[in-house]
Amino acid sequence: MISLAGRDILHHWTKYVFTGVGLGLLIGVTLSMAGIYRGMVDDAQVLLRSSAADIWVVQQETLGPYAEPSSVRDDAYRALRGMPGVADAANVTYLTMQIRQGERDVRVMAVGFEPGRSGEPPFLVAGRGVVRSHYEVVADLRTGFRLGERIRIRRQEYEVVGLTRRMVSSSSDPMVFLPLKDAQEAQFLKDNDAIVNERARTAANPGLNRPGVPGLLDALLASQTSSRSVNAVLVKVASGHDAERVAENIRRWKHLEAYTWRQMEDILVSKLIETSARQIATFLVILAIVSAAIVSFIIYTMTLGKVRELAVLKLIGTRNRTIAAMILQQSLGLGLIGFVIGKTVATLWAPYFPKYVLLLPDDAVRGLAATMVVCAIASLVAIRVALKVDPATAIGG
16 A cells, blocks of 8 residues: 655655654643642642641631631640540641742741651651751751851841752742741741831830730730740541531630541642642643644645645545545644653753653553544645545646
């Protein structure tokens, strides 16, 4: 059987190959967009795994520390530890902030934790964990911080004593872990000017600065310079207990919101990255349409350039099914070349994206199947033109 695709590749191989390269770049962008979405989902799950919690206890009527601001008194964990089914409870704070390193600003999520409890970094790739109660941090490798380096967070300097890998927030910001008290001070305490102004307002209030009550004003001022809030309490459920039932008891008796692992995963994946997922899906549809248009145009153009050859085939009695199959092969070959190039370039440039790009083998298989389907659809116009070629064209010119 005459291979029309083979003949075109031999006689017009430069046009065919360069078209495959262009299509491959489009497919590479498509695979990268899918990889970015997979990376966002993986980042959200990494954040949950690094917390090592079964239940997140947060402020009532909020979605928790990752999706909404949440403030819980830091003594709430004591009451939670006494509840049935609770094995442990630990305070934790989360704060997205900028840290100055030399001439650049590093955007990080600062996590305040209690050593030895939920919320601490689960593993280290270098250095040691935080052992002092103040001014030590463990940082993710993506921050660019080095062991022994001193960094400034708010008004204090901290020493980097340990490094982790793939500890990121749902926004892909690398994490910095520091002692809970330091994190509370960094997040909730006001700056010096605000404290001075607040003290002046308190002293000017006759109800709070009573002449006949000595020590009242000093006690109020002292309470303004300390923080007693955290963003969440991480709860570990005791063996043999159902996390959903424990969470329900916390909601009922402690007047706090409690989310299980599945519920928090749903908040992170379905709510936080929902808009981004829609944008990526829109781009994927646009790229698929553009790819189909390019393949359709190229195959259509190449078919028009072979009108005389097609007429000769018809004149010698070649069946329409054979002609259609040859054009379809040509289109699928173009798609196969494009997919190989697209998968290669997506793998090569993925590490250089600012976002984490996770390329899964299953997505590659789906991408190959989608490419073949798009190329098959794109060849329909060219097949229709080829089947309408008049055999007399081979004689009349």
